[in-house]
Amino acid sequence: MGSKTWADLAREMKMFLWNPEERTCLGRTAKSWGLIFLFYFIFYTCLAGMFAFCLYVMLLTLSPYTPRYRDRVSPPGVMIRPYLNGFTIAFNVSQPGTWQPYVDSMHHFLAAYDDKVQEEKNIECISGRYFIQGGNESEEKKACQFKRSLLQNCSGIEDPTFGYSKGQPCILLKMNRIIGYRPGAGVPVSVDCKVQKGNESNLRSVDFYPGNGTFDLMYYPYYGKLTHVNYTSPLVAMHFTDVKKNYMVPIQCSLNGKGIINNVNSDRFLGRIIFTLSIGK
Template sequence: MTVKKRPSDLTSLERFNLYYREKEPPLTGGQKVKRFIWNPKTRQFCGRTGASWSKIMLFYFTFYAALAILVAICMWTFLQLLDAREPKWQLESSIIGTNPGLGFRPMPPEVASSVIWYKGNDPGSYQFWISELSSFLQKYKRDANKSGAGQNIHNCDFKLPPPAGKVCDVDVSLCSPCVEDNGFAYQKSTPCIFLKLNKIYGWKPEFYNSSDNLPSAMPDDLKEHIKNMTAYNKNYLNMVWVSCQGENPADRENIGPIQYLPHRGFPGYYFPYTNQEGYLSPLVAVHLQRPKTGMLINIECRAWANNIKYDRVEGMGSVHIEIMVE
């Protein structure tokens, strides 16, 4: 048997529920939403009073502030362990490894493409390639009006390596006719392509120490060039040599004669790269002097040194270029 409580025996909450259940009509869906957002009788916003919201906001503010401080401390500690100029992991212990890649400029607008195509009689079609090369070579130009410009640049030679704190100059004016004033010879249908080795901190090339001990796979014209140069100056052996040729017999027939400027390779005095201030990668300008027009020519350019591994499939030690001049 249920005993009915007297009003004086009810708790405040029971009296509240009894009163409003008896007095309030059922709420519609919209009214329930409005009541949830703001309840004027209980002064609750989204089911919480002002004091409740203040407490929860204080909790989350404290939590995320502590989390941010912890992350900042971890980042600061991590940065203290890093050298701003010298990477902790180098050469064999690094992800980059010890085999520098060979790159070329100008690059096509499509990232996955390696095709340089233009019409020799249409300035609009080759202006893009000229602009790309001009932009790329901009950093190789010294601004004489800029304070301190070129102060750590040294005019190096095989007998004059850079002293401590200096870097070797890369004089692109020696690459004529592959210069900006000449439009890099694109308007003459004899385009220039620039090659560069990707920088690897601390990497030193292992040169071929004798012109009589060259790889059998090396092109005959390069072997002959090395023998002629080293007969004049043995120091020229200290070079990362470069060769470019058509990939297939038809390409080798269509590519025509090639000129390499200012050297047929990257002089050894530019290495190693140790993040020196003002350091610029050496360049080789490849001038295609008479490529056959109207033909797509596949070209493979390769870097030669004892410690540069070559794999055409993987693109190691070489770069694939396609060019078509109409």
């Protein structure tokens, strides 16, 4: 038997693709192909149904209001405002264009803290103790008032420039929200700031608001955005009234309280935050 030519191979391939005598395609009749497609359709439909059922049963065990497992939740991280271009706040007092964006950012952020807004949406609470709210977890929770006037010199009310026009900038610090978290174990968490690296005399004076720079217990615990609709995170304002001018000053502001961790070198936001102030004349 001689070897097959390319023409023979092409003819066999054509016959395999479609055999007009046996009316088969790729060696199978239309009925055979139909049964195969039907089998796989039913098979994958059953798999999809089983997956959907398992997912549905799993979701039934979860609450949309409270995380089921919270044993691995770390102490809160912190963040500052204004936050525009990273963690360096640099401006020249004599050039309003360099500090006006920070001022605008502060006003925008504090709009939700306006006294009238807080009086309309939230209630007055008893200071110095946690605001525990019972009832069904799906019930809407009340939120305590945090008025921007509590920030005093850093409220933007008396000084709309938040001290930036005088080279004495205000920076706001807030803790990240954690559902059910009660910071300080009954004692308010406080804030302090220091020079992170370098000469400590580069930062000579910082004023804290409200009070002595603490997070009042009445703003905790937080119940989640679905039920704690009008909740506004409490703030601590840091008024840097005497910082060395024309110099990059790295500053570390830390939370202090029972259960607070602020010395993990691998996480600069856990219980502390590091930023740089550069104030030109």
